[in-house]
Amino acid sequence: MRRYWRTVFPPEPDLRSDDELAADFWERLRHAVKIRLMSDVPLGVFLSGGLDSSSIAAHMVDLRRESGGERVKSFSVGYLAEDGSSELDQARRVARALDTDHSEVVVTAKDFAAFLPGLVWHLDEPVADAACVPLYYLSKRTREEVVVVLSGEGADEVLAGYPIYRTMLYLERVRQAAAGAVDRTAPLAARAVKNPKVRKYLYWATLPLEERYRGVSCAFVDEEKSILRGERGGIVPPRKISAKLVDRLAMHWAETEGLPPLERMLELDRRVWLPDDLLVKADKMTMATSLELRVPFLDHQLIEWCAGLPERSKLRGRLGKWLLRHAAHERLPPECTAPGKRGFTVPVSGWFRKQLHEPLREALLAKDAFCRQRFGEKPLHRLLEDHKHGVSDRKEELYALWVLELWLRQHQVGWSARAPERRAPEVNARRNVSMGGKLQGRDIVCFSNDWDGDPLSKMHAMKILARENRVLWVNSIGNRRPTASARDVKRMAKKVRGAIEGIRERYPNIFVLTPLAIPFYGSELVRAANGALLRAQVKHAMEKLAFKDPISWSFLPSSAPVSGTIGEELVVYHCVDEFSAFSDAPAQQIRELERRLLAKADVVICSAEKLRKDKERVNPNAYLVQHGVDLEHFAKAFDPKTTVPDEVKSLPGPVIGFWGLIADWVDLRLVRHVADAFSGGSVVLLGSSTTDMSALDGARNVYFLGRKPYADLPRYAKAFDVALMPFKVNELTLASNPLKVREYLAAGLPVVSTAIPEVERLGLCRIGTDADSVVREIAAAIAAGPGPSEVRAAQVRSEGWEARVLEMQEIVAAALAARKKAA
Incomplete structure (x- = not known):
């Protein structure tokens, strides 16, 4: 690897007036935001109500208004x-001032503790930053509405926003003015001072800037380590960090030789703190929820322009980010640009004294706790009691120890962990949500479509099973050779990114693996190689997650080479489509794969009766379990609060609507016929298109x-x-059970469909056998009462996903019992 960019510092600072610099900066920030709004998926913004995020949100709002788009989601x-410590009130005020479509999430002490094991799992390393927890909950809520989010990260490291810069510069000036006197008196003064923070500053005054700035974010200085070992007193000694890290920091510091002290600190943070800490945590927490984070303040051109600003434009008096405050003061509410807003704080200090004191005590002082074994009970008890009774604030040390304890339990480093906490960090936190316990605690390896995207039947089912089980979700390796189309190239690039990321927990207890495959499926040799490659990657993931005797649950025939070969206790084939009937599928190859999978399966679950009858010819253990629906979600359609x-x-x-993928099984000629018949009304199509849309040309x-x-x-x-359900009637759709039909009904809508057997079987939709009869049925539906209706939605009240998953559990549990009995 080689570095491809570093900050280029201009030879002289930009000495234009404050107003000129502010106007130039504001326009450059606008450009940085604009290029990060390029996307084919929905975007939003994290809005804390502070200067950084509010500035990003303001530019997004202005750009969206200029383009005539919808309101920005914040x-x-x-x-x-x-x-305490909440930013919600200020965020609401800014959202109202900017007129964003604003949402918020409240994190309680209980939420904080419940997610800690999952947090440690996501981070991979014992990282002690409590802000990761609210960031995860914020990302999770955001992902419900958008796929990409913009954030204000980076402004502090570009424009000197942290108070530590001011402190370091002040100490530097003191040291330069009276270095000898400081070196003599600071150690003596430190011995007479009890406050650890004051002692720390007195010690810092004796050090050159490079050593002083090194390791300022450590949770424990040696004094705290001494307390942990049961010792007291003394001046705060140097922060000891590894020689390797010291060498790396020294290298970066040497490369900034000749720059002003403030620029040296900023550049060091941009090289070390940002890429190795702040952005890593932000990336892991957002990607844990499949949310993409973009950071306009770290636009490389903006960074280089800001590198040429004089110190007074960044740090003026006690104000950091001075130029940003000056540039934004006319666009943002006064409280955004005024000093005093705290950073992304978490009220753990209070929680550790009250709601979370006992859980924390139990974690650190349990008989088999690593921390107790390593440090002893008395020092830990002293830390807990000092914090609880306000003797000193030990939140950082206590949180670091709690994270260390959980990390060691999960990874069994040098110590035998308790099995339940090692096996499933998230399952233990969710035991209060029961699905009847039929498969409780079992590991599931699920072969399915890619996790990202709108929820399909597979995702709904696995999310419910994940309440009591861990799931390894294996993304599809595909069924056909990719083409040079933009769609296929984009999909392959996404696959590579996913494979590089490794196993990520995308949803509580659901760990997603994106396997690599050789993209030339036409060759028998390549197919065999892909099977071996997939098996190796799945088994490696199972080992990493400590999966044992799993159930393999396959939604795709492409899993045939692997299913039954990874030590499963049971093989389930869950068939939801006639895969060989897709127009772009290699039919013969898929039929052979499915035949192999059916021969291995202990249970075959089918979503349509035609599928069940067809698969039963090969495997008699075939059962019908129809699709369900998210009743609570679609009931929002008749909620007065829904806009x-x-x-x-x-x-x-009348508005005649459809949502879903617009592919070659959608009859667009029928859609055009309906549009012409209701020329005074509107036909709305929501979804991506993968087919020729020319049949709709000219339909206004x-x-x-x-x-x-x-x-x-x-x-x-x-x-x-x-x-409207305008599906063509063909081999594919005759065996389909369209998920959207129950979604329409749960939203209380009247549904008109072509003659799809499973839709007819449901008995709740109007059926048209040709274009004219579809038009007549639409007219009849409108006459009978258009729009969302709670009465109509009540007809599918028993069709929820929870009921469907219970059916699946009964079938699979019975198969497990039969297999054990036979053994």
Whole structure:
């Protein structure tokens, strides 16, 4: 590897007036935000109400208004009022001032403790930063509505926002003014002072800037380590860090020779603190929820421009980020640009004294706790009691020890951990959500479509099973040879990124693996090699997660070479489509793979009766379990609080709607016929398209609005008068059980469909056998009462996913029992 960019510092600072610099900076920041809004998926912004995030949000709002887009979605995290430290009030005020579509999440002490084992798992390393927990909950809430989010990270490291810069410069000036006197008096004064923070500053005054700035973020200085060992007193000695790290920091510091002290500290932070700490934590917490984070303040051109600013533009008096404050003061509310807002704080100090004191004590002082074995009970008890009774604030040390304890338990480093906490950190936190315990505690290896994207039947089922089980979700390796199309190239690039990331917990107890494969599926030799490669990657992931005797649950025939070869206790084939009937699929190859999988399967679950009958010919253990629906989610369509999106709010009625993938099984000629028949109304199509749309050319009342977030579908459903299911009737759809039908019904919409057997079997939809009869059924549905209705939604109240998963559990549990009995 080689470094491909570093900050280029101009020879002289930019000495223009404050107003000129502020205007130039604000425009450059706008450009940095604009280029990060390029996306084919929904975007939002993290909004704390502070200067950095509010500036990003303001530019997003301005750019969105100029382009005529929808309101910017903003997201904040905070805490209960009694816990303090919450940013929610200020974030709400800024959101109102900017007119964003604002959402927030509140994290309690209970939430904090419940996620800690999962946090440690995601981070891989024992990283002691409590802010990761609220960031995870914020990311999780944000991902419900958007896929990409912009954030204000980096502003402090570019424009000197941290108070530590001011402190270091002050100590540097003191040292330069009276170095000898400081060296003589500071150690004496430190011995007479009890406050550790004051002693720390007195010691810092005796050091040159390089040594003083080294390791300022350590949780434990040697004094605290002495206390942990049961010792007291003394001046704060140097912070001891590894020789390797010291050498690395010294190298970076030497490369900044000749720069002003402030620029040296900023550059060191941009080289070390940002890429190795702050951005790593932000990336892991956002990617844990499949959310992409973008940071405009770290635009390399913006960084280089800011590197040429004089110190007074960054740090003026007690104000850091001075130029940003000056540039933003006309656009943002006064409280955003005023000094005094705290950083991304977490009220752990209070929690460790009250709500979380006992859980923390139990974790550190349990008889088999690593910390107790290593440090002894008395020093840990002293830390806990000193903190609880306000003798000193030991939140950082206590949190670091708690994280260390959990990390050692999960990874069994030098110590035998308790099995339940090692096996499933998230399962233990979610035992209060029961699904009947039929498969409770079992590991599941799920072969399915890629995890990212709108929830499919597989995702709904596995999320519910993950309440009591751990799931290794193996993304698809594909069934066909990729082409040079932009879509395939993008998908392959995404696969490579996913493989590089490794196993990531994308949802509580669901660990996603993106396996690598050779993309030339036509060759028998390559298929065999891919099977061996997939098996090796899955077994490696199972070892890493400590999976034992799993159930393999396959939704795709492509898993045939691996299913039954990874030490499973049971093999389940869950068939939801006639895969060989897809127009771009290698039919013969897929039939052979499916035949092999059916021969291995102990249980075959089918989502349509035609599928069950077909698969039963090969495997008699075939069962019908139809799709379910997220009842709570789609009930929002008739909730008075749900708002209709602006882009459909004023469309002429009746509004006939469809959502889903628009592929070659969607009859676009039928859609055009419906649009022509209801020429005074509107036909709305929501979803990505992978087929020729020319049949709709010239249809002025057809609105193709593209893919929308799953979270927003109830909002669009509220605008619909009728939902349309315009599927062609062919080999593929005759065996299908369209998920969207139950979604439409759960949203209370009348549904008109072509003659798809599973839709007819449901008995709740109007069926048209040709284009004219579809039009007549739409007219009849409108006459009978258009739009979302709670009465209509009540018809599918028993069709929820929880009920469906219980059916699956019964079938699989019975198969396990039969297998054990036979053994």
